[in-house]
Amino acid sequence: MTDTFRALLTGAAMFTAGAAGAAECIAPANPGGGWDFTCRQIGKIMYDIGAVEQPVQVTNMAGAGGGLAFQTVVNERNEDEDLMVAASVATVTRLAQNAYGGSTSDQVRFVGAIGADPGVIVVAADSPFQSLTDMLDAIEADPSSVSFAGGSAAGGFDHLKVLQLAQAHGVEDLRSIKYIGVDGGADAITQTIGGFTDGMTGDMSEIVGFIESGEVRALAVLSDERIEGFDIPTAIEQGVDMTGVNWRGLYVPGGISDERFAEWADKLRAVAESEEWQQAMVNNGLAPFTSVGDEFQSFVDESIESQAELSREIGIIQ
Incomplete structure (x- = not known):
């Protein structure tokens, strides 16, 4: 109610x-x-x-x-x-x-x-992570050291995208990766901009305004090729064989x-x-x-x- x-x-x-x-x-x-x-x-x-x-x-x-x-x-x-x-x-x-x-x-x-x-992985503008592989290397070293927010519940599609990326990078302890499910992509980005999580997992349409305002940086787009008009590298070109559309x-x-x-x-x-x-x-x-x-x-x-x-x-x- x-x-x-x-x-x-x-x-x-x-x-x-x-x-x-x-x-x-x-x-x-x-x-x-x-x-x-x-x-x-x-x-x-x-x-x-x-x-x-x-x-x-x-x-x-x-x-x-x-x-x-x-x-x-x-x-x-x-x-x-x-x-x-x-x-x-x-x-x-x-x-x-x-x-x-x-x-x-x-x-x-x-x-x-x-x-x-297309799915995306986003960090705050001042994040120390400069690439998707930087982030995944940190997760491989300590799966609980990097946290994510997404607009789907735990176990949902946004959560699965992170787990699939980690799996493709060779991370074995997937269950230790921290994920917070919130009510929509805008809320997830707010968590990341505010420093409550290290990254946001969501979709391209959810981040366009935040990219344009300079509040976030997109580390990867989870499509086969880069999206026209947006200078965001794919996970594939960074050595991680995973797409999520x-x-x-x-x-x-x-x-x-x-x-x-x-x-x-x-x-x-x-x-x-x-x-x-x-x-x-x-x-x-x-x-x-x-x-x-x-x-x-x-x-x-x-x-x-x-x-x-x-x-x-x-x-x-x-």
């Missing part, structure tokens, strides 16, 4: 809340993170291109690494045809780990993803009609094909990735299986 009440107080609407029947997008984190970005960008463009008649209301509902929003949709808004929820690899990871209190992916319907958000998409309540689901898929596809979204991807360092409708649901099901296997491999679940 406390988290829900707080979400109502801090939930930010993109525009003035619309009348009854206006579309709503729940961002399962505080303002400033990747899920918040998804709702605000997709919702704005839907309205700008005429896919929806009224401005999309954005509600921030942080809690349990996306679990509060997921269970709210399943238990209270299962047939709400005007509701969409921001989703990503982090959502799939938590479902794969049974971290949403027994909730399962088939209780909602995954509409699609229309952008790939986070798709950005939506799910809707499981109880809505097939017809309404198809309408949501069409609206999301229209956003993906718009000039506005192409520019948003450039501005925020996103890579092209479009999968919408039934094919995306199959992709999510396969991803949950692979994430569960990875989580067992590194000891997150049994």
Whole structure:
């Protein structure tokens, strides 16, 4: 109840809340993170291109690494045809780990993803770490000496990125690496800028403003190649063979009609094909990735299986 009440107080609407029947997008984190970005960008463009008649209301509902929003949709808004929820690899990871209190992916319907958000490792501007290998060497020498903050819960996708990087660098004691899960990428960066953690693990769209302000430095981007417009080296070119790319998409309540689901898929596809979204991807360092409708649901099901296997491999679940 406390988290829900707080979400109502801090939930930010993109525009003035619309009348009854206006579309709503729940961002399962505080303002400033990747899920918040998804709702605000997709919702704005839907309205700008005429896919929806009224401005999309954005509600921030942080809690349990996306679990509060997921269970709210399943238990209270299962047939709400005007509701969409921001989703990503982090959502799939938590479902794969049974971290949403027994909730399962088939209780909602995954509409699609229309952008790939490369993972990043970020430090404060005055950090002694000058490269990813500097940081990983310190972790190899003493796994508990370097701490990270991320916008997903412990065991979530942001946490897994750190563990996979350490594993690829030859670190064996993965469980001693310190990680703090907070409610969104902006909160994670604040922890790092404030000196509470040594690094932030998140996604490209979450750090653009902080890079431009000079508050942080990005040690690595976890994509195959550097992101155009951003002078950030990849982990691969620093000798660490690891990539971590986070798709950005939506799910809707499981109880809505097939017809309404198809309408949501069409609206999301229209956003993906718009000039506005192409520019948003450039501005925020996103890579092209479009999968919408039934094919995306199959992709999510396969991803949950692979994430569960990875989580067992590194000891997150049994």
